[in-house]
Amino acid sequence: MTKSVSNLAAVLPSPGSALDIQERKIPSPGPGEILIRNRALAINPMDWKRQLYGFAVSSYPAVLGTDLAGVVDQVGPGVTLFQPGDRVLASAAGFLTGNSDQGAFQTYTTVMDALATKVLDKITFSEAATLPAAVSTATIALFDVLGLPISDLENTATSTNPTKTGILVWGGASSTGSAVVQFARLAGLVVFATASPQHHDRVRALGATAVVDYRSPTVVEDLLAAAREAGTPITLALDAISTEETLPLVARVLAESEDGPGSDRKKILATLLPWPDTVARPESVQVLWVAGQRIWKERIDLGRLVFNKLLGKWLETGEVVPAKVQVVDGGLSSLQAGMDEVRKGVSGVKVVVELDE
Structure with a gap:
């Protein structure tokens, strides 16, 4: 399934520094994980706060980001709900684990299958990426x-x-x-x-x-x-x-x-x-x-219920709709500009960066 042979990442080299585009090894999914080829990344206020203040960053260099949408590239042992080629949205757990392989701001990210949802073609990757942290x-x-x-x-x-x-x-x-x-x-x-x-x-x-x-x-x-x-x-x-x-x-x-x-x-x-x-x-x-x-650990039961069972159905029926999207052009290289935009303040939209297929 892999169309890209490299994993470019927007890396935070040190506390308060600007994001730097570097190449990282493509991660491999472990038990209960899926590897996603990211197509859209959404930016949350917590992202620029982590960059500026070092909040929830256990070591450097680090890969930030939680919200992503893309295509499943590989599945790890024990995964039965997803298969390569599935369009998904997911919540990346690097915020909790400190593992940069689980940060969203890169081409490939490993995520827990419990915090992923299949999405239909009628939902764009950019729209889907607005949902994980909010949900x-x-x-x-x-x-x-x-x-x-x-x-x-x-x-x-x-x-x-x-x-x-x-x-x-x-x-x-x-x-x-x-x-x-x-x-x-x-x-x-x-x-x-x-x-x-x-x-x-x-x-x-x-x-x-x-x-x-x-x-x-x-x-x-x-x-x-x-x-x-x-x-x-x-x-x-x-x-x-x-x-x-x-x-x-x-x-x-x-x-x-x-x-x-x-x-x-x-x-x-x-x-x-x-x-x-x-x-x-x-x-x-x-x-x-x-x-x-807590949804990644203590209340993973809620995560599995909402992400694996309910959210996809609600998106299909229109009972839940994504946020409005504000795209910052430029791919991974534009993530810093997007972070700065969110820090200045936006209203009624989610800032998203799109990645090429």
Whole structure:
């Protein structure tokens, strides 16, 4: 299956250095792994933070990157779900393992078969590459951190919502926020979200009952009014931005959302970053950090369920759609420009680099 005889990689030589294009040995898949010939790589904010601050980089030189899509080139021992030639998206585990063979920013990457999904031709490689980290984070946030029953996700065709549980997704137009909106809708929750006005229609189409401008001076009051109109108290929240500015606002919505006389339901706020020391913790809201990397180890059961069983079906039926793509031309050599673009800030899109066949 191999069309390229070399493995070019965008290597991080030292802390804070620019990415450097180097040739690496083509890795071999181990037990439970597949080797993917990458066709598209998506960039996450964590990538430039790892580059700049050395976060989760155990040694140098290192190959960064988590989100990829491409074609299966080889399968390792024990792999039965995939075969050479399959079009797939996958989450690369180098962030957790420190193994550069498992970093996405190269021509060939080895990934765990549990964190890969077959994708049909109607989904482009660039679209597919926007999904892995967002899907992983949404899965851990909802079904590990917030404790929703995974059966709610498995039985979406007959899902009901007798408790009328409401969830707030702050940053609903981000790639992670978009995935949380869709997964929460599939699990039967009533979704409220914030986003810039230009993204409101898209976030509603993904499944939000109400979308509010996060820059509005009355954003808290607007969300509470939307919850009252829907007859659904907001008892859960995911802050996909998780800054000193957003966290107190999300906590206020949870604290002030009325849940009916005598209700003992916990108000839980899931954050993508640890709670800052400069912000007072809310007394009536439980704050939990979403450690997305748990999907590669402690909650690999969730990974197998979502990536191997559910996600492909949802993409085929359109129940889950990828994020909008912003392509940076130039292949691996453009990854540094893409990292810089993400660091400056993007809105409602995922920055992707495409690799030649």
